[in-house]
Amino acid sequence: MARRTRDEALETRHAILDAAELAFQENGVSRTSLAEIAKRAGVTRGAIYWHFENKAALFDAMIQRVFDPLERMLQDLRTHEDDNPVVALRSIAAYYLERVATDPQYVRVLEIAWHKCEYVGEMAVIRDNHLECGNRYLDLNETGFRLAQQRGYLRTDVDPRQAAVGFIALVDGLVVNWTLDGSQFPLGDYGPRCLDAYLEGLKAR
Amino acid sequence: MARRTRDEALETRHAILDAAELAFQENGVSRTSLAEIAKRAGVTRGAIYWHFENKAALFDAMIQRVFDPLERMLQDLRTHEDDNPVVALRSIAAYYLERVATDPQYVRVLEIAWHKCEYVGEMAVIRDNHLECGNRYLDLNETGFRLAQQRGYLRTDVDPRQAAVGFIALVDGLVVNWTLDGSQFPLGDYGPRCLDAYLEGLKAR
DNA sequence: TCATACATACATGCACGAATGTATGTAAAT
DNA sequence: ATTTACATACATTCGTGCATGTATGTATGA
Numbered sequence: 001m002a003r004r005t006r007d008e009a010l011e012t013r014h015a016i017l018d019a020a021e022l023a024f025q026e027n028g029v030s031r032t033s034l035a036e037i038a039k040r041a042g043v044t045r046g047a048i049y050w051h052f053e054n055k056a057a058l059f060d061a062m063i064q065r066v067f068d069p070l071e072r073m074l075q076d077l078r079t080h081e082d083d084n085p086v087v088a089l090r091s092i093a094a095y096y097l098e099r100v101a102t103d104p105q106y107v108r109v110l111e112i113a114w115h116k117c118e119y120v121g122e123m124a125v126i127r128d129n130h131l132e133c134g135n136r137y138l139d140l141n142e143t144g145f146r147l148a149q150q151r152g153y154l155r156t157d158v159d160p161r162q163a164a165v166g167f168i169a170l171v172d173g174l175v176v177n178w179t180l181d182g183s184q185f186p187l188g189d190y191g192p193r194c195l196d197a198y199l200e201g202l203k204a205r
Numbered sequence: 206m207a208r209r210t211r212d213e214a215l216e217t218r219h220a221i222l223d224a225a226e227l228a229f230q231e232n233g234v235s236r237t238s239l240a241e242i243a244k245r246a247g248v249t250r251g252a253i254y255w256h257f258e259n260k261a262a263l264f265d266a267m268i269q270r271v272f273d274p275l276e277r278m279l280q281d282l283r284t285h286e287d288d289n290p291v292v293a294l295r296s297i298a299a300y301y302l303e304r305v306a307t308d309p310q311y312v313r314v315l316e317i318a319w320h321k322c323e324y325v326g327e328m329a330v331i332r333d334n335h336l337e338c339g340n341r342y343l344d345l346n347e348t349g350f351r352l353a354q355q356r357g358y359l360r361t362d363v364d365p366r367q368a369a370v371g372f373i374a375l376v377d378g379l380v381v382n383w384t385l386d387g388s389q390f391p392l393g394d395y396g397p398r399c400l401d402a403y404l405e406g407l408k409a410r
Numbered sequence: 411t412c413a414t415a416c417a418t419a420c421a422t423g424c425a426c427g428a429a430t431g432t433a434t435g436t437a438a439a440t
Numbered sequence: 441a442t443t444t445a446c447a448t449a450c451a452t453t454c455g456t457g458c459a460t461g462t463a464t465g466t467a468t469g470a
Contacts, residue, residue, distance in 0.1 A: 028235075050445060197368065
């Protein structure tokens with residue numbers, strides 16, 4: 001193929017990432033070769049090595065393409081619309097669950113991230129990045145719960161950090177189990193209600 | 206090495222499984238060769254191929270060695286000690302969390318199962334087995350919650366299945382996140398309290 | 411009880427494919 | 441003219457599966 005223009009090159013890059021999503025979802029990260037991805041994307045391995053350093057970098061880019069916008073959403077978030085910060089935390093989590101339940105790209109990438117890759121070697125670095133992001137989210141929730149407690153919305157006998165840990169575990173657990181077997185329960189339906197049940201147990205009486 | 210007796214052969218088998226646990230935890234399932242496992246176990250690949258058909262069968266055996274006893278515990282379980290079946294469900298889950306928090310073998314195997322393998326190809330069959338087991342556990346919880354609701358222990362406005370789904374998601378989420386990064390929170394401490402918070406939100410008023 | 415025949419529990423070696431990384435070719439965009 | 445955006449070709453590594461070797465445990469019959 002002849003040389004393509006800048007925009008076309010960007011299209012190629014996205015085509016590769018799209019192909020990688022589908023291939024990884026079907027066969028797992030370690031069992032899909034770059035040749036397989038190239039074939040699906042209608043290019044050769046040369047194109048992949050042009051755009052990405054190696055498979056780990058390609059994987060990282062695939063993840064970031066989906067989660068970078070989400071992270072940015074988290075940063076310019078106003079948690080001060082309601083006096084009870086838990087309201088905001090709940091709506092963030094509910095939005096996330098709804099997004100996962102409806103956006104097929106989210107489903108693909110989350111299924112890959114949770115069940116179709118091994119966080120080892122070069123991949124471990126990628127995991128650490130997301131762990132860091134997860135820690136920020138944990139802190140966000142913890143301070144929210146702590147504030148709610150000070151304002152009398154939360155029971156005084158629970159540790160705010162523990163409340164945050166449980167809340168995040170619930171969200172992650174729902175996504176992990178649903179991406180493992182979507183026929184077990186409707187995520188968009190059950191998810192938010194489970195959140196409400198958990199938060200109900202934390203409310204001050 | 207000369208031929209070993211039956212008991213010694215069993216020891217070899219367990220040595221291979223032990224070595225596989227450590228190797229898989231360090232380098233992931235797909236990136237550890239059978240040669241590496243053999244080296245750690247002090248044998249050669251011949252021994253592994255004698256005891257197991259291939260890597261997938263070895264992985265399956267490694268999982269079953271840990272979870273078969275747990276499954277058997279679930280089966281001869283008496284849930285009728287307390288009038289409220291949720292009490293039993295809570296104690297099962299709490300026992301599981303405590304076990305994970307204290308038994309290093311559980312930690313290894315769960316870390317591998319959740320984060321260091323790809324459920325694809327021959328592995329998918331193994332995953333399906335555990336999904337089936339998970340479904341039985343889900344049913345157990347669902348009927349427990351339903352019974353509790355009939356007996357007036359549970360709020361009438363929640364779906365028992367949804368309650369069960371959330372409960373299991375919470376347990377799995379705690380384990381998944383803790384095996385991902387054990388420094389985030391103390392599982393043995395926070396885990397049971399998170400369960401209580403969730404169950405508190407389901408109680409009838 | 412003891413010799414024999416067979417099964418067992420591995421070790422060793424080889425052939426094969428598969429995947430990666432890189433070096434190089436190439437034609438068009440800039 | 442030079443860089444870009446790939447395609448092509450090649451070398452190398454690595455793991456698997458299998459075939460085969462081998463020495464000993466174990467059961468069996470006389």
